[in-house]
Amino acid sequence: MLTGTSTAATAAPPTWFEPTKPQTPDSEVNVTGAPFTGTRGGEVRGLVDGHTHMFSDEGFGGNVVCGKTFSVHGIADALQDCNTHKPNGNAALIENLTNPRLGGNPFASHDTVGWPTFRFWPAYDSFTHQQMYYKWVERAWRGGQRIMVNDLVSNSGLCTINGVVNPPNRTSCDDMDAVRREAQKTRELEAFVDQQYGGKGKGWFRVVTNPQEARDVVKQGKLAVVLGVEVSEPFGCKQTLTFPRCSRSQIDRGLDELKALGVSSMFLCHKFDNALCGVRYDEGTTGTIVNLGQFLTTGTWWNPRRCQPGEVPDHTVSGALPKELAIAFPLAILPAYPDGPHCNPRGLSSLGEYALRGMIERNMMVEIDHMSAKAADRALDILEAEQYAGALSSHSWMDDSYMDRLYAVGGFATQYGHGTTQFVDDWQSSNALRNKHGVGYGYGMDMNGFGGTPAPRTGAATSPQGPVVYPFTSVDGGSTLDRQKTGERTWDVNVDGVAHYGQVPDWVEDLRLVGGQALVDDLMAGAESYLQTWEATAAH
Template identity: 85%
Template sequence: MLASLVALMAAAPGAASAGREWWEPVAPQTPDSQVDVVGAPFTGTTAAGEVRGLVDAHTHMFSDEGFGGNVVCGRTFSPHGIADALKDCRAHQPNGNLALIENLTNARQGGNPFASHDTVGWPTFRFWPAYDSFTHQQMYYKWVERAWRGGQRILVNDLVSNSGLCTINGVVNPPNTSSCNDMDAVRREAERTRELEAFVDAQYGGAGKGWFRVVTTPAQARSVVEQGKLAVVLGVEVSEPFGCKQTLTIPACGRAQIDRGLDELKALGVSSMFLCHKFDNALCGVRYDEGTTGVIVNLGQFLTTGTWWNPRTCRPGEVPDHTVAGGVLPKELAVAFPLAVLPVYPAGPHCNPRGLSSLGEYAVRGLVKRHMMVEVDHMSAKAAARTFSILEETRYAGALSSHSWMAEPFMERLYSLGGFATQYGHGTTQFVADWRASKAQRDRFGVGYGFGMDMNGFGGTPPPREGAATSAAGPVVYPFRSADGGSVLSRQRTGERVWDVNVDGVAHYGQVPDWVEDLRLVGGQELVDDLMAGAESYLRTWEEAAAH
């Protein structure tokens, strides 16, 4: 289907239209979302030969393909058009009161597990996308295009799934439309990323001509950024990479399986990865989630491994892995899993006694051998400490902390290696405060800054800035100029809906430039300058890893 559409669009009338700018499509999909940006994307390098641009080191463009294909509603694109792409899950029909994961995680639903919501997407979008809706598509490709036009030049697309959440949703919101195998999801999402590249290319006149460029080396990425396009890097964030789960603490993989898995990921074009995510697996222990999310994730761990998290009270001087809830499950989940009762835990803060296993050490060294970057976020403090020791022994720079899930005491070790860190896409006030708190350290190492929005990742996106209208900084005033100063952005429109960051926060990825403007108002131009230096710093880390 996609191949035939690509051929049709490539041959569409107007493919050689005179007067078209290179950033304007030859054969746009109609109807579609607006971009609402005027001006040429910046190209080239600085006088010092450095690239510029915003970097988002942690997104999930195709999480609708993960988690059994029935958790994130709506697709990043569709050859059949926006009406086909942006529609709610069948399990949410007709009024959303069966959308248990949405209802348990969305504050607007007031904790009511059977709350209702408007399930119509295109063209009205009355309920979603929204900054507090975790189960609806936020990375439609035209919204990503707006972020690129607003100054972003590197996007890390983490291929993602979680077997536990897939299993839970298959019970509470049946049926899943694909398997819960994490590696199957990785393969599907890698394929969809390439399909999107071809889909965009077709709108711009043929292979290689679109703005969405999948890159597999830092040299390719640098060239794409210099051209003014978006360099898309593939990463992996799953709970059971290569099938390396554990069952009753017994590992389900060996070294040969790890080698085969790493080789496959390299062949798929993956350049960075997490060895563990949410669940203790055969490779490493995890840093815990807190609150309701922690309860759901802990249930997922139990369903997939046969064991609950096993935290102990941290000893003096130890780095905590957060404090997790024990006791009984919320009644909404207890109905679906009547025999599952959470264990009783000692007092927090909690430390995970599981670190990096011998198989995990082998996998870290395998990543180094293949010049792939190591994501340290989500590792337990014990696992992260050992990982840094291995990287220090080998003098390997390819260490990443992409969305504020690495314990702060490890930041000095990361920067000393030549690694790169980005902050979670928090609300403006918190993001500015964290930027200020970490600036002196980053300045010592001469590194830029970035963000990890974790879009489509169940973490939430920035809400409207509280009190913006009466604050000294004031609200975002539309139209405004992009981070580089070269383009002008108006309020973003999709169908009948118009979004305003002052009212809606960051409801979808197209509002990332609006959020960056809000950061400028509160943090000043110095913050934006640090963000614009992020692309160069990310590439330097990748280049050092590639040259190792």
């Protein structure tokens, strides 16, 4: 096992390790042993999550993701369902349409009680309930994670839809307002954890704004939290009837504000075609809902064309509006599309190129995921010409055909947090390319991001590798993890999959069983590879 300078599992933890002011009651962590620290051969070790959303509850109008990441009033206040879901979930339209357990029934019911019973949520297939309560994140850190990119997130279209079908919204639908709230909440959580661990700077949750800060935090064995932005209308750069609604000066002011907030990476477009670039499409029911959001906020639907031979597709657009949404939005008539595969004719606009170059000037890392193939191709052209390493693909939304170019400029990729079998298969298929460029591996869990988290591994109990056996040893070899318990509920990855962020270490143990120590080694090299990309970005 890779231990760095970690202490043995039986050693006493450092004096700062146990909270001095614990919340009572609170979620258990169910990990014993001290966190590993230091470096090996001058390099840090640790797992990296390149893409997740701690404060989605503050985005989308504040009423789509139910439950808070933390509360000064305790867990009973934090982990409650949305008032708009109560008393039985019949009005939770987005949950009901997207949760496979509910069979697509828009008026399905679910148990809306969170703490202390958690009969229905959190769960790997529930998109609208909090999965990143801070004690669950603490367990992920104790299990070996050392870098987490907290993408500040919102979507004005989803906010608008939910404000109609589940009124009222708690906050505005302005994406940048959500970014400001979530950045503030991240800092408040840092102070909240510090208070429990003895004062300012002593907690395990450390917000970092440059690669040297991050490296120092990881060496100390704490969690380096990087701020990113993933919204559909950054700086208000939307389009209306295909016309841009922002200017170069607006982009400059927005980028300067993000830097002041401590943001280090950003998506130029996400879900909707905006004034900066076209997007890679979503498919299925999610795609239909997102397409409706584009129509409501821009006045236009996605406008795909059938891909020509040799073109990189942007997924296939299909489906019709669920009747409940068609009733709520009677003027929204989804157009008929040609047969797929579909390509988005919109690439990186002149304003998008200006924003990209503005990010380079400010040493910010550029997220390529969610860009249309046409936009991604042009973005990589610019990054290559500038010899700029700050390129990221953080959750498998960039076509694999661009991966060699991304690695060649010095960029870094993390794979979406798929179920164990698919994750191992994707890791194996990427080995040759990553070995060519000498980079580690990571995951982008996209938790609280409406993509779903890993389900239990099918057939684990009778497989040659067997199921995860509790308690198990952390990836660094220095801690022991048992089943995670919160309130009256105990989770088991073999039964529940990854229901919340505290089960990320359990999933990594399942990856080890199936993928072997080589996969664990690549994952533990992920933190160093991410920092090397960030350091090259900062040095440009």
